[in-house]
Amino acid sequence: MTIAIDARLIGASATGDSTYWAGLVFGLSQLSDSFRLLLISNQPKPSDLPNDERFVWRRLPGSNSRWWSYVSFPLFARREGADVIHTQYSLSPLAGRRGITTIHDVSFLIGPEWFKPRDRFLLSRTVPAAARRAAAVITVSETSKGEIERLIPAAKGRVTATPLAAATWIKRVEEEEARRTVKNDFGLEGEFLLTVSTRWPRKNMKLAVDAVLGMDRGVPLALTGKAGWDGTEGGGRIRALGYVTNEQLCALYSTASAYLCPSWHEGFGLPLLEAFRCGCPVITSSGGALPEVAGDAAIVLPPDKPGPWTQAIQELLSNSSKMAQMRECGFRREAEFSWRKTAETTLNVYRQVAGK
Incomplete structure (x- = not known):
């Protein structure tokens, strides 16, 4: 099974979205399962990427973020033989029935006043559309799963919660x-x-x-x-x-x-x-x-x-x-949370979508 992910945020400044990708990749490196992980990005390969022969970094140049996300990335992933194409929040129609999107929350629907008008407009268009066209939706808590299925009814029955873990570099200091x-x-x-x-x-x-x-x-x-x-x-x-x-x-x-x-x-x-x-x-x-x-x-x-x-x-x-x-x-x-657990649940979703 070949998995393609939009890896542009791996190695970027620490945010929830970048921590998610980095943690998921770390968790996948801890599993012994057979798969090929294509990490596709317009950025150079980060030095702290886990050293795993199943992981392949592919640099795909492109400065137009929207074109890269909706055209360049899915077409490149398909040419590379991806069985699964995994993104966050948005998902191109070109991903076809192999597309998976991670939606961390739908707070823009719960509290629209918390967002600038432009951000609210973009999120309200791209996220529900991604949820409708995705073969599977991943989210990060049972709470978010319930909110997504309630506010985007078309996603009901296709949402899986994969709780996260603290970033691997977080450590208690003496x-x-x-x-x-x-x-x-x-x-x-x-x-x-x-x-x-x-x-x-x-x-x-x-x-x-x-x-x-x-x-x-x-x-x-x-x-x-x-x-x-x-x-x-x-x-x-x-x-x-x-x-x-x-x-x-x-x-x-x-x-x-x-x-x-x-x-x-x-x-x-x-x-x-x-x-x-x-x-x-x-x-x-x-x-x-x-x-x-x-x-x-x-x-x-x-x-x-x-x-x-x-x-x-x-x-x-x-x-x-x-x-x-x-x-x-x-x-x-x-201690109840780990990226290995996140990766195990995510890999099950990949298998369901890929039929493998």
């Missing part, structure tokens, strides 16, 4: 080293709270900011990721750090007193697993699949009012035994 890094690089000492996200409206960063500013104790909130367009301001106790390196992010997770995830909606919630792996207690919203991912390892609150968040943060920071208990619960919960 406390002394981690505290030295966050002090030297960001001027953070002692207690601080952390949230990791581009500040789009869907991420609801204002709730985290308001919750922290409502606290009696002056604990700062560190925000990583680019500014976005939600109007969240930095300054004072709110520390906007911008993009951080992988090493810096691991140090932040490893020293933060708690991780806050106030999103209105998420299809999965990778940062929860990242925080769990690094021993950081998590307070998350009940938006989308976040409770599904959190299990019993996090404090789960509605995303609409900062007051309960302020109270939960203050109570957690004043209870060291509760923090230790949450760290242990987080370690156990994170």
Whole structure:
């Protein structure tokens, strides 16, 4: 069986979409099954690609992203004998009945106001069309599966949930080293709270900011990721750090007193697993699949009012035994997820579509 994937995001800046491809490829490398994986991209082969004789990197030049996605990529994959053509979100008609698309969530249908008009228009056209024409749809949680089948009825019966895992490079950093890094690089000492996200409206960063500013104790909130367009301001106790390196992010997770995830909606919630792996207690919203991912390892609150968040943060920071208990619960919960499991379920979908 020959599998072709759109590999342009492999090796790109760490986002949920790029982490998905990199993690899936890593998981496939752990399986002993017989297959050929064609990784097709307009970018050079990344140096950290798993060394696996079943993996073939094919560079397909092209600067027009839409033409590459809808014409160049599927035609090239078919010429290479692909039994399965796997993309994210969009899917060309040229993929035929061998096409599979991964849709992480349909938040653009659930909360259109969270998106710019142009983005909302493009997503509302490309994603439902991809779901309708795909031989199979992959998503990342049972919550997202239910939402996709409810909001795109044509996809019902063809959606499979393949939960994700934390990025392979996420590692807990020894406390002394981690505290030295966050002090030297960001001027953070002692207690601080952390949230990791581009500040789009869907991420609801204002709730985290308001919750922290409502606290009696002056604990700062560190925000990583680019500014976005939600109007969240930095300054004072709110520390906007911008993009951080992988090493810096691991140090932040490893020293933060708690991780806050106030999103209105998420299809999965990778940062929860990242925080769990690094021993950081998590307070998350009940938006989308976040409770599904959190299990019993996090404090789960509605995303609409900062007051309960302020109270939960203050109570957690004043209870060291509760923090230790949450760290242990987080370690156990994170260990339930693996890219091998993701790859096994995905490979079953590939076989169903390929008839092999």
